[in-house]
Amino acid sequence: RIKGRYMTRYAFYDKAMRDQMIEEQMIVRNMEYALHEGQFVINLQPVYEIPSKKIIGAEALVRWNYPKGPIPPSKFIPIFENNGFIVRLDRFVWEEACKVLRAQIDAGYNPLPISVNISRLNFYSQDLLEFLQSLIKKYDLQPKMLKLEITESAYMENPHQLIAMVRAFRGNGFSVLMDDFGSGFSSLSMLKDLPVDVLKIDMAFVQEVDKSSRAGAIMESIVELGKHLNMDVVVEGVETQEQLDFLSKIGCREIQGYYFAKPMDKEAFMGLVQRSQDI
Ligand code: C2E
Ligand code: MG
Ligand code: MG
Ligand code: MG
Numbered sequence: 001r002i003k004g005r006y007m008t009r010y011a012f013y014d015k016a017m018r019d020q021m022i023e024e025q026m027i028v029r030n031m032e033y034a035l036h037e038g039q040f041v042i043n044l045q046p047v048y049e050i051p052s053k054k055i056i057g058a059e060a061l062v063r064w065n066y067p068k069g070p071i072p073p074s075k076f077i078p079i080f081e082n083n084g085f086i087v088r089l090d091r092f093v094w095e096e097a098c099k100v101l102r103a104q105i106d107a108g109y110n111p112l113p114i115s116v117n118i119s120r121l122n123f124y125s126q127d128l129l130e131f132l133q134s135l136i137k138k139y140d141l142q143p144k145m146l147k148l149e150i151t152e153s154a155y156m157e158n159p160h161q162l163i164a165m166v167r168a169f170r171g172n173g174f175s176v177l178m179d180d181f182g183s184g185f186s187s188l189s190m191l192k193d194l195p196v197d198v199l200k201i202d203m204a205f206v207q208e209v210d211k212s213s214r215a216g217a218i219m220e221s222i223v224e225l226g227k228h229l230n231m232d233v234v235v236e237g238v239e240t241q242e243q244l245d246f247l248s249k250i251g252c253r254e255i256q257g258y259y260f261a262k263p264m265d266k267e268a269f270m271g272l273v274q275r276s277q278d279i
Contacts, residue, residue, distance in 0.1 A: 027076050030066070031085050035092060039065050042096040043263035044114065046272065047234060047256045050248055055276045057113045059149070059256060060097040061263050062089065077119075086119040091131060093117070097146065098139040100266055105141075109273050115147035115177055120154035123161060129168050143173035147198070150176060152184035155194060163193055170195065177234070182222065191229070199226050203237025206257075209246050220250040227251075 034040060044058040064071045080086035097114045104111040122128055136143050148169055155162045166176050175197040181187055183202035191199075201222055208215035219235070226233035235247055238257030247255060264272070 023075070024079055027071065027079050028083060031076075031080070031089075034064060034066065035089065039067070040089065040092060041065060041265070042093055042100075043265055044100065044269040045256055045263040046261045046269070047115075047254055048260045049253060050244070050255055053260075055112065055272060056254065057115065057147070058269060059115045059263075060093055060100075060117075062093050063263075081119055081121060084121060087121050087125060090117065090119050090122055094132065094146070095135055096266075098135045098141060100269065101141050101145050102139040103266075103270060104273060107270065107274070109277050111145055112273060113145045113147055113175075115149050117149045117179065118154075120151065120157060123150075123154050123158070123165055128165070129172065132169075132174065133172065144175060147175045147177055149179040149200070150196075151179045152181075152186060152190060155190045156184065156186060159190075159193065166194055166196060170197070182218070191225075196231065198232040198234060200234045200236055200256075206235050206237050206243050206247070207239070210240075210242055216246060216250075219247075219252075223250050223252050 041063050042060045043063050044060055046055045047057040047059065048054065049056045062073060064076055077086065080089055094116045097116050101111050101114055132146070132148075133143075136146065150162070150166070169176050177198040177200050178191075178194070178196045179200050180202045181199045182205060184190075199222065201219065205215050205219050209219060223233050232254060233252060234254040234256060235252055236256040238244055238247065238255050238259045240259060243257075244255070244259055261272075
C-alpha cells in the first residue's frame with residue numbers, strides 16, 4: 001500500500017533533512033512572487049588593486065531580502081539551478097548591474113566595470129549573447145564594462161559549447177572571468193582550451209596560505225601562470241593583513257575580500273566610487 005511505502009521512506013529522513021525539505025519547498029513557493037515584489041536585490045563587492053589600494057571594479061552578488069529574514073545565496077542558488085529559475089534571476093541581476101553602470105556614468109564618474117555571475121544553465125539558452133547585447137544597448141554601455149563570470153561546472157558539462165560561447169562573448173567585446181579557479185577537477189585542461197581574460201582564484205587557497213606553504217606555492221604559481229598566459233589574476237576571499245602581505249609579495253595585483261570591503265548595497269557602492277574619484 002502506498003501509505004506504507006511512504007512511511008518506510010519517511011523513516012530514512014532525520015529532522016535536519018526534513019527541515020531542509022520544508023525550507024526548500026518554501027523557497028520554491030516564494031521565488032516568483034519575490035522576484036515580482038523586488039525582494040531580490042544586488043549587492044556590490046569592490047575589487048581593489050594593490051599596492052595602490054584603489055578600487056578598480058566590483059562583483060554583483062544577488063541577495064534575497066525575504067520579509068522574515070534574508071536568505072543567503074548558498075541556500076537558494078543550488079535550488080534555482082535545479083529548477084531552472086536561476087536563468088531568470090541571473091538576467092535580473094545582470095540588468096541591475098547595468099543600471100549601476102548607467103548610474104555611474106550619469107553621475108559623471110569614470111565607470112568601474114562590474115562582473116556578474118553566469119549560471120551554467122544560462123549557457124543552454126540560445127539567446128544568451130543576444131540578451132547581453134540588448135542590455136548593453138538599452139543602457140547605452142560598452143560591453144567591456146560588464147564582465148562575465150563563468151565556472152568550471154559549465155565547462156565540464158559541455159566543453160565545446162562553452163568554448164564557442166566564450167569566443168563569441170570576447171569577439172563581441174565582453175571580458176570573461178573564470179570564477180573559483182582551482183576548485184574543480186579540470187582546472188588546467190580547461191585553461192588550455194578556454195581563452196578567458198581573468199582568473200579568479202578560489203577562496204580556499206588564500207584562506208590556507210597562513211597554514212599551508214603548499215597553498216602559498218600554488219597561489220604563487222597561478223599568479224605566474226596568469227602572467228605567462230596574459231591573463232589578469234584576481235584573488236578573492238582575502239580577509240587578513242597577513243594574506244594581503246603574502247599576495248603583495250608574490251606579485252598579485254587584484255584583490256576582492258572582506259579585508260577591503262564586504263558586499264554592499266548600490267547606494268553605498270555609488271558613494272564609494274564617488275569618494276574614490278574625488279580629487
Ligand atoms: P562567488 O561568485 O565566488 O562570489 C564570491 C562569494 O564570496 C560571495 O558570497 C562573497 O560575499 C564571498 N566573499 C567575498 N569575499 C570574502 C571573504 O573575504 N571571506 C569570505 N568568507 N567570503 C567572501 P555570496 O554572495 O554568498 O555568494 C556565494 C556564491 O553564490 C557566489 O560565489 C556565486 O557562486 C553564487 N552567486 C551569488 N550571486 C549570484 C548570481 O547573481 N548569479 C549566480 N548564478 N550565482 C550567484
Ligand atoms: Mg563570482
Ligand atoms: Mg568565486
Ligand atoms: Mg563560488
